[in-house]
Amino acid sequence: MKTSVQIVVLSILGVFFLAGSITPALSQDEKVRAKIGMEIKSGERATSAKSRDRLEAGDLLRIYVHPEMSSYVYVVHTDQETVTLLNMVEQKIRSSTLVLPSVQEFYEVDGKAAVEAFTIICSPTELPELSILSNSEVSHEKWAAIEGELIERSRIVLTQKSERPFAIAGNVRGGLGGGSVDPFVEKLRIFSGKSHLVKRYEFSVKK
Numbered sequence: 001m002k003t004s005v006q007i008v009v010l011s012i013l014g015v016f017f018l019a020g021s022i023t024p025a026l027s028q029d030e031k032v033r034a035k036i037g038m039e040i041k042s043g044e045r046a047t048s049a050k051s052r053d054r055l056e057a058g059d060l061l062r063i064y065v066h067p068e069m070s071s072y073v074y075v076v077h078t079d080q081e082t083v084t085l086l087n088m089v090e091q092k093i094r095s096s097t098l099v100l101p102s103v104q105e106f107y108e109v110d111g112k113a114a115v116e117a118f119t120i121i122c123s124p125t126e127l128p129e130l131s132i133l134s135n136s137e138v139s140h141e142k143w144a145a146i147e148g149e150l151i152e153r154s155r156i157v158l159t160q161k162s163e164r165p166f167a168i169a170g171n172v173r174g175g176l177g178g179g180s181v182d183p184f185v186e187k188l189r190i191f192s193g194k195s196h197l198v199k200r201y202e203f204s205v206k207k
Contacts (some may be wrong), residue, residue: 031192031193031194032067032068032069032071032122032123032124032154032192032193032194032195032196032197033067033068033069033190033191033192033197034065034066034067034068034071034122034190034191034192034197034199035064035065035066035068035097035185035188035189035190035191036064036065036066036120036188036189036191036199037049037063037064037184037187037188037189038061038062038063038064038118038201039061039062039064039184040053040055040059040060040061041059041060041061041062041106042056042058042059042060046184048184048187049061049201049203051200051201051202052201052202052203052204053201053203054203054204054205054206055109055116055203055204055205055206056109056111056205056206057109057110057111057205057206058108058109058111059108059109060106060107060108060109061106061107061108061109061118062099062100062101062105062106062107062184063075063086063098063099063100063107063118063120064097064098064099064182064184064185064188065097065098065100065120065122066096066097066098066185066188067122069124070090070124071090071122071123071124072088072089072090072121072122072123072124072125072126072127073087073088073089073090073098073120073121073122074087074088074119074120074121074122074123074127074130075087075088075100075118075119075120075121076118076119076121076130076133076143076147077116077117077118077119078117078119078140078143079112079113079115079116079117080113080114080115080117080140081113081140082137082140083133083137083138083139083140083142083143085130085133085134086100086118087100088130088133088134090126097182097185097188099182103182109205111205111206111207113205114204114205114207115202115203115204115205116202116203116205117200117201117202117203118200118201119147119198119199119200119201120198120199120200120201121150121196121197121198121199122196122197123195123196123197124195124196127150127196129146129149129150130146147198147200150196150198151198151200153194153195153196154193154194154195154196154197154198155193155194
């Protein structure tokens with residue numbers, strides 16, 4: 001499946017974790033929280049992405065997801081034409097950060113699409129409606145309907161003010177080396193939702 005965000009790696013499945021300790025799964029009734037962020041690297045400048053930033057061809061992107069508790073983590077990309085499941089993994093390790101495509105690589109914006117959108121979903125249980133993304137091509141319209149339902153059910157909270165913090169611990173495994181931790185991880189914001197959380201980034205692309 002083609003995607004307008006090209007990857008500066010040989011495989012789309014280049015995933016690394018900042019490791020931590022094992023924790024039990026959440027119950028469906030609990031509030032789901034995660035630290036989430038996207039890094040934009042434009043030339044020598046690196047910034048934290050906002051939900052509706054503007055990109056240019058050649059910009060590099062990296063995604064960070066750090067669930068508070070054991071969760072399924074889904075990352076979906078769409079350019080309003082094609083839909084691509086970038087990641088679907090059961091994150092059983094507490095205090096571990098999922099980095100896509102990896103701690104050493106980025107996705108590259110090729111500038112062919114006017115919009116690039118990424119949806120990050122964390123859930124204590126597997127979401128059957130997302131399994132279709134790994135088995136067949138899904139139209140943007142169908143994905144938009146699925147995404148809308150997930151957002152509605154999550155009753156997502158997009159504020160950080162009332163959130164109690166939770167710590168990020170652990171070293172990079174297979175990434176930076178030397179026991180060092182990616183400094184961008186310390187800047188991640190906390191997002192939350194009921195039963196699952198959904199965080200969406202939609203970027204316009206400068207032609």
